[in-house]
Amino acid sequence: xxxxxxxxxxxxxxxxxxxxxxxxxxxxxxxxxxxxxxxxxxxxxxxxxxxxxxxxxxxxxxxxxxxxxxxxxxxxxxxxxxxxxxxxxxxxxxxxxxxxxxxxxxxxxxxxxxxxxxxxxxxxxxxxxxxxxxxxxxxxxxxxxxxxxxxxxxxxxxxxxxxxxxxxxxxxxxxxxxxxxxxxxxxxxxxxxxxxxxxxxxxxxxxxxxxxxxxxxxxxxxxxxxxxxxxxxxxxxxxxxxxxxxxxxxxxxxxxxxxxxxxxxxxxxxxxxxxxxxxxxxxxxxxxxxxxxxxxxxxxxxxxxxxxxxxxxxxxxxxxxxxxxxxxxxxxxxxxxxxxxxxxxxxxxxxxxxxxxxxxxxxxxxxxxxxxxxxxxxxxxxxxxxxxxxxxxxxxxxxxxxxxxxxxxxxxxxxxxxxxxxxxxxxxxxxxxxxxxxxxxxxxxxxxxxxxxxxxxxxxxxxxxxxxxxxxxxxxxxxxxxxxxxxxxxxxxxxxxxxxxx
Amino acid sequence: xxxxxxxxxxxxxxxxxxxxxxxxxxxxxxxxxxxxxxxxxxxxxxxxxxxxxxxxxxxxxxxxxxxxxxxxxxxxxxxxxxxxxxxxxxxxxxxxxxxxxxxxxxxxxxxxxxxxxxxxxxxxxxxxxxxxxxxxxxxxxxxxxxxxxxxxxxxxxxxxxxxxxxxxxxxxxxxxxxxxxxxxxxxxxxxxxxxxxxxxxxxxxxxxxxxxxxxxxxxxxxxxxxxxxxxxxxxxxxxxxxxxxxxxxxxxxxxxxxxxxxxxxxxxxxxxxxxxxxxxxxxxxxxxxxxxxxxxxxxxxxxxxxxxxxxxxxxxxxxxxxxxxxxxxxxxxxxxxxxxxxxxxxxxxxxxxxxxxxxxxxxxxxxxxxxxxxxxxxxxxxxxxxxxxxxxxxxxxx
Numbered sequence: 001x002x003x004x005x006x007x008x009x010x011x012x013x014x015x016x017x018x019x020x021x022x023x024x025x026x027x028x029x030x031x032x033x034x035x036x037x038x039x040x041x042x043x044x045x046x047x048x049x050x051x052x053x054x055x056x057x058x059x060x061x062x063x064x065x066x067x068x069x070x071x072x073x074x075x076x077x078x079x080x081x082x083x084x085x086x087x088x089x090x091x092x093x094x095x096x097x098x099x100x101x102x103x104x105x106x107x108x109x110x111x112x113x114x115x116x117x118x119x120x121x122x123x124x125x126x127x128x129x130x131x132x133x134x135x136x137x138x139x140x141x142x143x144x145x146x147x148x149x150x151x152x153x154x155x156x157x158x159x160x161x162x163x164x165x166x167x168x169x170x171x172x173x174x175x176x177x178x179x180x181x182x183x184x185x186x187x188x189x190x191x192x193x194x195x196x197x198x199x200x201x202x203x204x205x206x207x208x209x210x211x212x213x214x215x216x217x218x219x220x221x222x223x224x225x226x227x228x229x230x231x232x233x234x235x236x237x238x239x240x241x242x243x244x245x246x247x248x249x250x251x252x253x254x255x256x257x258x259x260x261x262x263x264x265x266x267x268x269x270x271x272x273x274x275x276x277x278x279x280x281x282x283x284x285x286x287x288x289x290x291x292x293x294x295x296x297x298x299x300x301x302x303x304x305x306x307x308x309x310x311x312x313x314x315x316x317x318x319x320x321x322x323x324x325x326x327x328x329x330x331x332x333x334x335x336x337x338x339x340x341x342x343x344x345x346x347x348x349x350x351x352x353x354x355x356x357x358x359x360x361x362x363x364x365x366x367x368x369x370x371x372x373x374x375x376x377x378x379x380x381x382x383x384x385x386x387x388x389x390x391x392x393x394x395x396x397x398x399x400x401x402x403x404x405x406x407x408x409x410x411x412x413x414x415x416x417x418x419x420x421x422x423x424x425x426x427x428x429x430x431x432x433x434x435x436x437x438x439x440x441x442x443x444x445x446x447x448x449x450x451x452x453x454x455x456x457x458x459x460x461x462x463x464x465x466x467x468x469x470x471x472x473x474x475x476x477x478x479x480x481x482x483x484x485x486x487x488x489x490x491x492x493x494x495x496x497x498x499x500x501x502x
Numbered sequence: 503x504x505x506x507x508x509x510x511x512x513x514x515x516x517x518x519x520x521x522x523x524x525x526x527x528x529x530x531x532x533x534x535x536x537x538x539x540x541x542x543x544x545x546x547x548x549x550x551x552x553x554x555x556x557x558x559x560x561x562x563x564x565x566x567x568x569x570x571x572x573x574x575x576x577x578x579x580x581x582x583x584x585x586x587x588x589x590x591x592x593x594x595x596x597x598x599x600x601x602x603x604x605x606x607x608x609x610x611x612x613x614x615x616x617x618x619x620x621x622x623x624x625x626x627x628x629x630x631x632x633x634x635x636x637x638x639x640x641x642x643x644x645x646x647x648x649x650x651x652x653x654x655x656x657x658x659x660x661x662x663x664x665x666x667x668x669x670x671x672x673x674x675x676x677x678x679x680x681x682x683x684x685x686x687x688x689x690x691x692x693x694x695x696x697x698x699x700x701x702x703x704x705x706x707x708x709x710x711x712x713x714x715x716x717x718x719x720x721x722x723x724x725x726x727x728x729x730x731x732x733x734x735x736x737x738x739x740x741x742x743x744x745x746x747x748x749x750x751x752x753x754x755x756x757x758x759x760x761x762x763x764x765x766x767x768x769x770x771x772x773x774x775x776x777x778x779x780x781x782x783x784x785x786x787x788x789x790x791x792x793x794x795x796x797x798x799x800x801x802x803x804x805x806x807x808x809x810x811x812x813x814x815x816x817x818x819x820x821x822x823x824x825x826x827x828x829x830x831x832x833x834x835x836x837x838x839x840x841x842x843x844x845x846x847x848x849x850x851x852x853x854x855x856x857x858x859x860x861x862x863x864x865x866x867x868x869x870x871x872x873x874x875x876x877x878x879x880x881x882x883x884x885x886x887x888x889x890x891x892x893x894x895x896x897x898x899x900x
Contacts, residue, residue, distance in 0.1 A: 044594075044595065045595045046595065047595075047645075112674075113674065113774070114674065114676045114678075114774040114775065115752065115754070115774060116752070116791065119790070119791075120791075141672065145676040145678055146678065147678050147679055147776060147778075147782075147790065148678070148679065148782065148784050148813065149782050149783060149784040149788055149790045150790050151784075152784040152785055152786070152788070152811070153784065153785065153786060153787065153788045153789065153790070156785060156786035157786065158786060171844075173784060173811050173813065173844060173851050174842070174843075174844040174845065174851055176842075177811065177844075177851065202730075206671065206672050206691075208688065208689075209678050210679075210815060210844065210845070210846075210848035210849045211678070211679070211784075211813060211844060211849055212844075212845075213844050213845035214845070244639075264638075264639070265639055265641075266638070266639040266640050266641035266661070267640070267641065267642075268597060268641050268642065268643070269641075270641065270659075271643070271657065271659070336791070340791070342751070342752035342754070344752075344754070346708075346709065347709070408756075408772070410754070485634060
């Protein structure tokens with residue numbers, strides 16, 4: 001039959017066509033399906049990307065210092081915030097779709113806090129990094145402070161799939177337990193790339209976990225350097241969780257690394273990567289995973305390395321896989337509940353209990369009517385409408401219900417404990433500013449007998465007046481508990497107050 | 503056949519050329535149909551006839567040194583028009599804590615918040631910033647848009663360090679696993695940036711129940727630690743001690759420290775951790791919230807090998823030498839290795855190898871109603887916890 005040669009010919013034609021298309025295809029600038037207007041808007045706002053890049057031999061994408069920000073909270077409009085695993089995956093996919101061989105590495109620092117929620121979050125983030133096929137992930141101090149049993153369970157190899165974590169000087173359950181390799185060599189676009197990570201001396205001293213063993217970073221790199229040299233890598237990458245000074249010292253001692261990633265920089269990474277005296281590029285990442293840094297390797301001897309700071313904004317769109325992962329994380333929080341998360345209600349500084357905003361309306365109808373038309377009155381609904389819904393997430397709930405400590409993500413005694421138990425405490429209500437009012441409402445209703453002096457004292461305790469500078473400052477400080485830099489960066493009391501004035 | 507081979511080669515050659523041409527034509531065709539938008543750059547209009555403005559900024563980066571948290575700073579950059587036509591400047595995007603002034607009409611700009619710079623003249627662009635957050639390295643940027651076709655935007659960068667009143671390193675006292683039998687200790691270095699070194703006053707744990715078994719004290723901070731922190735003028739080391747006998751479970755409280763330097767400062771530092779027993783299991787598949795080893799469904803033909811670790815701490819750690827007493831399902835092969843100390847020796851690590859040999863019989867122990875949990879029961883040698891039962895969720899399928 002003559003069909004087989006013909007089929008081969010057509011296949012060759014298709015392959016040639018596809019390869020040519022890939023070589024000439026546009027540089028990545030958006031996630032799949034994102035509209036022109038969105039791309040243009042965020043290009044204007046946060047700058048363009050890859051404008052002078054041709055197709056690289058390989059591109060290394062560096063991320064890290066996520067600090068627990070698995071996803072922008074979205075409560076003030078997600079498009080106003082950068083970062084999140086969902087956009088990150090779509091960005092990596094956009095590079096892949098352009099035919100660029102990608103190697104993704106992460107400095108570490110997935111979480112900062114401690115407790116059951118942080119443990120669940122760490123596991124979800126690591127699942128996400130595995131799904132994104134990260135080639136290497138280092139450890140940050142927040143990661144290493146997790147209980148060893150949770151850390152090892154999340155980090156260890158799963159069946160035949162190796163762990164993405166590498167470290168030259170950190171050994172979970174001991175350096176000889178071999179739960180993570182000390183380095184990794186990967187191939188992309190015909191280039192051999194060696195990667196290792198270290199935790200700096202200062203950070204290691206502060207962790208003091210008996211379940212984790214540390215070796216001095218410089219000595220550990222000495223050992224790894226020999227093995228990387230034997231692997232004849234084209235490029236070597238050092239992920240150094242240390243301050244910039246300590247990282248620079250390590251880089252000076254080990255000049256074979258041509259890309260050196262450091263922790264401890266400013267909130268925003270620089271536009272251009274500075275060069276170290278030995279010629280290595282120094283990478284800063286900023287905080288909270290808002291940026292990725294792409295480093296392209298080119299055959300062009302005149303300019304063999306280029307870099308791009310990539311803002312992870314709405315131009316990259318959302319990844320359904322990561323949305324599913326976030327939904328599973330939120331589902332776990334819901335299943336665990338406040339008890340399962342180890343959240344024991346703490347005593348309010350005043351020692352008082354909460355009544356709920358509807359109780360306030362019995363006497364303060366006018367103020368209640370104003371409140372009812374503000375965004376505060378639908379605070380919990382905002383969380384229910386997120387995708388995935390986040391109304392079981394203590395880190396969100398603390399500013400969307402009555403009776404929680406906003407910056408500690410913990411309920412006060414008698415605060416919101418779920419829609420079944422305490423529906424009257426849903427949303428951002430009166431008592432979060434004025435203070436718990438259960439005793440005041442009980443006296444005013446006549447449920448509890450009190451002297452006139454006691455009644456007046458209870459009334460006075462709930463007064464929040466803007467008439468004096470001290471009173472206004474108290475009110476501003478109260479607002480800032482939730483309208484903080486992360487969630488309300490544009491907050492200005494004098495601008496926002498008229499919207500809720502009562 | 504030879505004829506077929508030749509024909510196929512011809513077809514292949516033509517097809518490759520055609521394929522490559524079609525591939526190449528794809529992007530080209532797209533570019534003719536829609537505006538070229540590769541990357542983020544603006545296409546420079548070099549065809550514009552007549553004289554052009556030319557924007558030049560001798561300095562685009564300003565290092566301001568240090569500022570206090572909440573303090574504001576500003577710097578004037580200069581943009582000069584060296585071209586042959588008037589230059590128009592307007593505000594572009596800025597980082598969230600940066601603002602650009604001098605563009606309003608009251609500040610010399612036009613009603614459209616644009617600035618016109620005549621040929622040969624210069625104008626100032628003032629960038630203001632506010633030291634935010636808890637201190638540390640600071641970098642923000644402000645973009646100015648120009649109608650110079652050669653330089654459509656200029657990015658001004660301000661960098662420096664924001665100095666707080668005080669800061670704790672680390673900012674949370676974390677005690678990952680405190681042994682209930684021995685208690686534990688953690689420290690945090692509090693660095694201060696006032697006119698004088700701090701004088702420590704009262705130190706309290708806010709939660710009265712937790713305060714029964716957690717105590718606070720302070721120690722002087724070594725000079726080298728203070729010297730290593732840029733702009734720090736003093737500090738102290740806060741010591742958190744958890745006494746033996748604390749209840750098992752999460753540890754959460756706030757350490758409240760009052761100190762003066764000379765103005766009074768109240769530092770509230772979270773303390774978080776877990777009070778646990780001396781024996782803890784860790785490894786792939788170990789779910790600490792369910793306290794069960796999740797091995798899932800294993801193919802009987804492939805079998806399974808995995809390793810978990812038992813860690814022992816406290817005064818009896820060296821006595822822990824587990825032996826296997828009972829295994830369910832009985833097809834699990836469990837081998838306990840020798841213990842070895844981790845790092846400085848506060849914890850002993852004991853490997854436990856678990857194998858499901860290929861060919862094992864089909865069973866269901868997936869920790870459900872249909873399949874109750876399997877188990878591995880160890881005699882530990884620990885005087886207070888002589889027996890350890892590890893629930894195992896596993897099914898061996900065909």
